[in-house]
Amino acid sequence: MPSHLTPQEPVLLTVIGRDHPGIASRLTGLLADAGAALLDIEQVVVQDRLTLCFLVRLPEKGDVLKELLFAAHELGVSLEFQSVPVPGGKPLPPPNRHVVTVVGRLLGARELHAVSECLAQHDANIERIQRLTEAELGSVEFHISLPLGREPEELKRALLELSMASNTFDVALQRESLYRRSKRLVVMDMDSTLIRIEVIDELARVHGVGEQVSRITERAMQGEMDYDESLRQRVALLKGLDARVLRDLASTLPLTEGAETLIPVLKRLGYRTAIISGGFSVAAEALKNRLGIDYAHSNMLEEAEGKLTGRTLGPIVNAKRKAELLESIAETEGILLDQVIAVGDGANDLLMLERAGLGIAFRAKRKLRQAADTSISSGGLDTILYLLGLTGRELQEVRMHLPGAREIQRSRG
Structure with missing residues (x-):
């Protein structure tokens, strides 16, 4: 393990490159053989380009990072790593999560800038962005979290005014909950x-x-x-x-x-x-x-x-x-x-x-x-x-x- 990393601190591994079968299999196999604890994982592919993240706690012995770097080279991808400090104090309360759905004939940088700027002005942190449409960029979801105790009404009004002013796209704000995708x-x-x-x-x-x-x-x-x-x-x-x-x-x-x-x-x-x-x-x-x-x-x-x-x-x-x-x-x-x-x-x-x-x-x-x-x-x-x-x-x-x-x-x- 590199000297600047400690066994107590989780390590974020970020893999970037052309997507193809076998990447996750090879890397998770090395982590499993080394006895690393997998804490989190996320992957996204945009236009055949992969970004794969692992949050792991590495064992004190062995040099699994070296093995991972070598495997990444053979797989034709890059691998970066950095330590992630463990938050101290009491456990944080659950985030105040919402989903912002943007739908238009064709969304571009101008439309998504307007929405993301509105979110930033209301202290909404963007946790994930997901494209919903297939062929053209016609619908995008922003998964956001608002500051604890912040009601969404002010943001909802701002997004409504934004869509009314543009007249080219609609914006919906919904609380992220079990019922959002289970309407009947x-x-x-x-x-x-x-x-x-x-x-x-x-x-x-x-x-x-x-x-x-x-x-x-x-x-x-x-x-x-x-x-x-x-x-x-x-x-x-x-x-x-x-x-x-x-x-x-x-x-x-x-x-x-x-x-x-x-x-x-x-x-x-x-x-x-x-x-x-x-x-x-x-x-x-x-x-x-x-x-x-x-x-x-x-x-x-x-x-x-x-x-x-x-x-x-x-x-x-x-x-x-x-x-x-x-x-x-x-x-x-x-x-x-x-x-x-x-x-x-x-x-x-x-x-x-x-x-x-x-x-x-x-x-x-x-x-x-x-x-x-x-x-x-x-x-x-x-x-x-x-x-x-x-x-x-x-x-x-x-x-x-x-x-x-x-x-x-x-x-x-």
Whole structure:
């Protein structure tokens, strides 16, 4: 053992070079034969370049470092070593760990500098950076630790302001916990979330009352009008509309970008899915059947003699009702609220988002974005998959097992 190293102090061994099979096997074999104690290990490969670290406590006798250096030379890699002082005093409390997920069309040095600078300004220490996407650099995870006792709210607001200012990427901050990668239920609003339109606005346009309904819709989404009253006023304006218009529209609803990826992948992974919407049941049920969604709850329009009467049937699905339905579905499925994701875009989604373990404001107004756990504005609904911690490689594997995937692959081959 070199004279500047002591048996009491752990030694950090860092191996760098071109990755190939057998490196870890050869080096760990030498450590085992020498009786060294392995305390920690970490490896990362970036573009075929390996960085492998061992934290070890070396035996007093023998010259295992010399053997390791010789083996590294034969393997075509470099090996550096340095002692790591053992911290004294009482054991440190567990770190205040969080995960920051950055998702954009294409992330570059400018975007990642902006995020890392924001983290530094809030004393967040970056412990690990992981690329999630495969082909292009579209999603990156920062695993960070905040100072003990520091609440994440201030950092969350700063990251939100950063993403809103850039308009080219989304940033999500989540506490690192058992439930981050073990969500089991995803609940979504329908209008302007799962689909690109507001159904009631389209019906109103056909019926010639588009401008009146749009004004009421906007006030309701901004939280400036009681939702129940706004719905009654808007539905009343639809009185006399042929019900076939509603059914024709429901059969051709335009899905939001990413929905056709998100739902099948969630189903393949065993998630339960639900629509909880202040929209209309004919549209929600059509989407439920089309996408294979497990639950659909929304408002039912009354019909008489093939025409809309301008009234709804049953309780109105407002903000309070949405939150209650979310809880009811979770209870039915035996799923903890911490394992629920809720996605919405309007003020009437706020309670639902607050009740879920992860509330996501999707292309939402500023007020909801500030209140939600995180927001998505530049990406599609499939961005949610990266917030679950899934990597591009994992997503590709799941897609290969979706219905019809093999037929598509064969046709391309």
